[in-house]
Amino acid sequence: MKKRVSVWxxxxxxxxxxxxxxxxxxLPSLVLAQTRGKVEVDKDSKVDSLIGNYLVGGGKTNTGEPASESSYGYRIQIFSxxxxxxxxxVQSKFQNKFPDTHTYLSYRxxxxxxxxxxxxxxxxxxxxVEEMKPAFGSLFIISEKINLPKLDTE
Known part of the structure; x- marks a missing residue:
């Protein structure tokens, strides 16, 4: 009987x-086998309208003017x-010669x-720059964020 117990x-x-x-x-296959879940976003409908205003440029700046779209482009530095x-x-001299071009004064x-x-x-x-060379001395083309000019759609 003893042998029987030891066999079992x-x-x-x-x-x-x-x-x-x-x-x-x-075990590794169980740990690594993850399934993708579903994410539900619960948000206020005003968020979509704010994002739409931001993307279209329909928002307002802190001065009350309509916000313009911006992108990276170039400006010409005429004074430092x-x-x-x-x-x-220099800014007023430029505005007198080229009234249709915007000027930007910054201080750092x-x-x-x-x-x-x-x-x-x-x-x-x-x-x-070629047009401005006779009137202004050293001119530098700077790459930076610009306000996109309005396009004529007519």
């Missing part, structure tokens, strides 16, 4: 070892220096910079 015990231990081995071998009066003088300690134009391509900026 050895069969049971072999069975347990096989089950454990199969479980250990299938620490004298505020000189910066304003310790210099004032006057940049002009909103050019989509470098070629447009280079054409303007």
């Amino acid at each position: 015990r050895s069969v049971f231990t072999v069975f347990v070892k096989c089950v454990v081995l199969i479980g250990l071998l299938s 220096g620490s004298d505020r009066k000189a910066a304003y003088n 300690d310790p210099n004032f910079k006057v940049k002009v134009g909103d050019f989509r391509s470098r070629i447009e900026a280079e054409k303007m």
Whole structure:
């Protein structure tokens, strides 16, 4: 009788070892087998209208003017220096000669910079530089974020 119990015990231990081995071998596939879930977004309908206004440019700036669309393009730097009066003088001189082109005055300690134009391509900026060379000294084409000019749709 004693032998019979030991045979069953050895069969049971072999069975347990096989089950454990199969479980250990299938464990990585269980861990790595993840399914994609579904995400539901619960938001206010005003979010869509705000995003639409931002993308279309229908929003307002802090001055109350309509926000314009912007993208990266080119501007021409016509002045850089620490004298505020000189910066304003160069800006007004430019506006008198080229009234249809926007000017931008910025200050970054310790210099004032006057940049002009909103050019989509470098070629447009280079054409303007050729027109401006007789009136202004050193001109630099700068790549930066610009306000996109309005397109004629008519």
